[in-house]
Amino acid sequence: MASTDLSDPPEPEPPPLAWQVVIADTLTAHGVTVAAYVPDTRLQPILSRLAENGVRLRSLTREEECVGYAAGQRIAGHRPVVLMQSSGLGNALNAIGSLAVPYRLGLPLVVSMRGTLGEANQSQVPIGRATRRLLGTLGIQAFPVRSAATAVEVTAGVLTLAFEAGECAAVILEPELGGGREGN
Amino acid sequence: MKATDVALAIIETYPEALCVSSLGTATSALRAASDDGPHFYLGAAMGSALAAALGVAEAVTDRLVIALLGDGELLMGASTLWSVSACRPGNLIAVVLSDGVYGITGGQQLSAQTRFAAVAEALGGIAGARVRDETTLRTALRELGRPSLIEAELSERAWPGPSPFVDPARVRLAFAANAIRDVGHSGG
Numbered sequence: 001m002a003s004t005d006l007s008d009p010p011e012p013e014p015p016p017l018a019w020q021v022v023i024a025d026t027l028t029a030h031g032v033t034v035a036a037y038v039p040d041t042r043l044q045p046i047l048s049r050l051a052e053n054g055v056r057l058r059s060l061t062r063e064e065e066c067v068g069y070a071a072g073q074r075i076a077g078h079r080p081v082v083l084m085q086s087s088g089l090g091n092a093l094n095a096i097g098s099l100a101v102p103y104r105l106g107l108p109l110v111v112s113m114r115g116t117l118g119e120a121n122q123s124q125v126p127i128g129r130a131t132r133r134l135l136g137t138l139g140i141q142a143f144p145v146r147s148a149a150t151a152v153e154v155t156a157g158v159l160t161l162a163f164e165a166g167e168c169a170a171v172i173l174e175p176e177l178g179g180g181r182e183g184n
Numbered sequence: 185m186k187a188t189d190v191a192l193a194i195i196e197t198y199p200e201a202l203c204v205s206s207l208g209t210a211t212s213a214l215r216a217a218s219d220d221g222p223h224f225y226l227g228a229a230m231g232s233a234l235a236a237a238l239g240v241a242e243a244v245t246d247r248l249v250i251a252l253l254g255d256g257e258l259l260m261g262a263s264t265l266w267s268v269s270a271c272r273p274g275n276l277i278a279v280v281l282s283d284g285v286y287g288i289t290g291g292q293q294l295s296a297q298t299r300f301a302a303v304a305e306a307l308g309g310i311a312g313a314r315v316r317d318e319t320t321l322r323t324a325l326r327e328l329g330r331p332s333l334i335e336a337e338l339s340e341r342a343w344p345g346p347s348p349f350v351d352p353a354r355v356r357l358a359f360a361a362n363a364i365r366d367v368g369h370s371g372g
Contacts, residue, residue, distance in 0.1 A: 034242070056242075058271070060235070061263035068232030068261075072204070072239020075224060075356055077364040080239070098228035099236070103352040 016045035017179045019148040023110065023171070024049035026155040027081055030163065032108075034058060034073055036066035037083035042112045042173060042180045046083065063088035067095035067107065074105040079163055083110040086131040087124055097138050100168050108162040109135075109170040110155075111142070117175040135170055142170040145177060185318055187281050188344045190336045191217030193318055194250055194279060197325045201248040202240055202363055206233035206257035208288030208348050210281055214252050215346035222362035225350045231260030234278055238268055241276040241331075244363050251278040255298050255335075256286040265300070268331055269307035276331040282314075283338040288348065291341070304333040 016024075024046045027035075034056040037043060051057055060066050063084045070080035084092065089111065100107045114121075115128015127134075135142045141161065143154045154171055161169040191213040194203065203223040205214040210233070211225040224240065226233050237251035258265075258280055268276065280300050285291045301312030311332040313324040316339070324334045 036239075058242075058267075060267050064232060065235040065261070065264055065267065068229065068235030068264075069239035069242075069267075071232070072224070072236040072241075073243045074239075075236075075359055075363070076202075076240050076243035077360060078243040095229050095232045095235075099226065099232055102227070103356050105356070 013044060013048060016049055017148070017177070019145065019151045019177050020045040020179060021049055022148055022151040023145075023155050024053065026152050027159070028053040028055060030156065030159040031079045032081045032159075033078055034080045035083055036060055036069045036080060038063050038066065038085065038088050040083070040085040040112045042177070043083045043085070043110070045179065046110070063092035064095045067092050067100055070107050071095070071099050071103065071105050074107060075103065081108050081110060084112070086111050086113045086115060086128050089131055089134055090127050093134065093138070096140070096168065101138055101140070104166045105168070106162040106166040107168045108158050109140075109168065110173065111170050112173045112180075113175055132172065140168045140170060142172050144172045144174050146174045147176070185316070185321070185336060185338055186340045186342045186344075187213040187338060188216050188342070189318055190279060190281060190321065190338070191252060191344070193321050193325065194252065195221070197322055198248055198250065201250045202244060202359070203250045203252060204233055204237040204240060205252045206230070206254050208254055208257075209344065210252045210254050210257070211348040211350060212346050213281070213344040216344040220346070222358035224359045225348075225355050227348065227350045227352060230257055233257055234261055234264040234268070237276060237278065238264065238271060238273065240363065241273040242271065245273075245275060247275065247363070249273075249276050251276070253278060253280050254287060255280055255282045255284065255300070256294055258300060259294060259298060262303075265304055265307060265310070265333070269304070269309045272309045272331060274330050277325065277328075278331070278333045280333065280335045281338060282335045283341055285341070287341075298335070301333055301335045
């Protein structure tokens with residue numbers, strides 16, 4: 001059986017926006033050594049910057065697996081971050097609610113929003129509009145970033161909650177930040 | 185071979201290994217075999233134990249990490265086999281308690297043949313073996329290249345004993361003390 005022909009070259013990555021650089025550099029400055037993620041357009045420049053900073057990238061098969069992987073890193077004393085699109089939060093809830101939270105593993109999450117402001121895909125809307133409430137129901141505080149000006153403060157605060165207080169906490173990348181191609 | 189025999193073979197072959205057990209039978213068996221040793225016992229999060237073990241293995245590269253998994257557990261989290269194939273940590277062994285049933289929920293049959301060892305081999309980068317007795321199991325534990333996946337066929341279903349409802353705070357503190365003892369330089 002022939003392999004799939006991937007003759008189209010990958011699209012070049014757009015230059016990172018200021019907030020994407022700031023978030024990646026703040027994660028690195030707080031000692032993050034590994035990023036577990038499922039790909040997303042707006043996350044990609046953050047991931048590329050993290051790689052430039054020497055952070056190990058782990059593209060895993062589903063968001064629940066990212067949480068499990070990060071739980072293993074965290075319980076062994078390391079500082080992981082989990083990045084996902086909001087649509088993947090549904091996939092991750094079991095590992096968050098029955099592993100990360102009860103074991104107080106303090107995982108920082110970076111969630112790129114779909115299904116809210118400007119969303120054209122109906123199927124993305126229900127999970128998107130429920131994202132913060134889903135997190136809140138599990139006791140996880142989520143903090144929005146809408147401009148580069150607040151990205152450092154929010155990201156650093158979430159990392160302190162996670163790594164110092166031992167509480168899972170989330171950075172919410174709101175649509176106003178731009179950098180996505182939600183219309184595609 | 186019972187679940188506790190498999191866990192005992194792991195503990196006796198590698199007393200210094202960091203072990204991660206999936207919910208239910210695997211956690212009970214690891215508690216019994218290790219006398220409640222400082223391992224990462226999962227009390228729930230079905231399907232996430234191999235991912236957690238992969239995270240531990242890539243965090244503590246100078247220690248052997250062994251995942252003890254139910255077969256229903258791995259069926260639920262099977263895509264992590266693809267991640268293990270991609271990452272290929274040389275310090276990870278996955279051992280599957282293969283009895284073809286969901287244990288803690290009452291012994292219901294799995295709906296399909298699992299063939300995890302064959303799948304792992306097909307993916308590449310993982311050594312697979314299916315074993316039916318303790319001697320072969322112990323040989324596979326010692327001699328297979330890593331990462332490896334060993335399917336241990338259980339001939340007898342017997343509840344190991346200790347409760348699988350662990351105290352997460354105690355598990356975390358004991359495991360962290362065990363895992364971090366040699367790596368004082370790794371962040372807090």
